[in-house]
Amino acid sequence: MPRVTFLHPEGKSGEVSEGLSLLEVAEKLGFPLNHDCGGNASCTTCRVDVIAGEENLSDIDFDEQDLLDREALTESYHRLGCQARVLGDVIVQVPEEKFGESEVEKSA
């Protein structure tokens, strides 16, 4: 089973079933990766930077590439957690400024 690691001060790591999206993996591991649009490739709050294992993620499809381009997230390590599916071991960095924004906004 692939091992997925979310690098973050409150990060998580664990083995998961192949084929899950990074967002689904985060939910299984108890890591609250933001997903403001509900995983519909329209918000980028689930964005991660792939540190290792880029080749172990599913290819970028049209919807993911279109949104990344529109948000100027054009480096090859930029991926949307809700769209990238895990095929092998992966390590991703979660931008700290993205983490927990939704919870903060809800309680503000």
Ligand code: FES
């Ligand atoms: S959850 Fe909105 S783009 Fe992934």
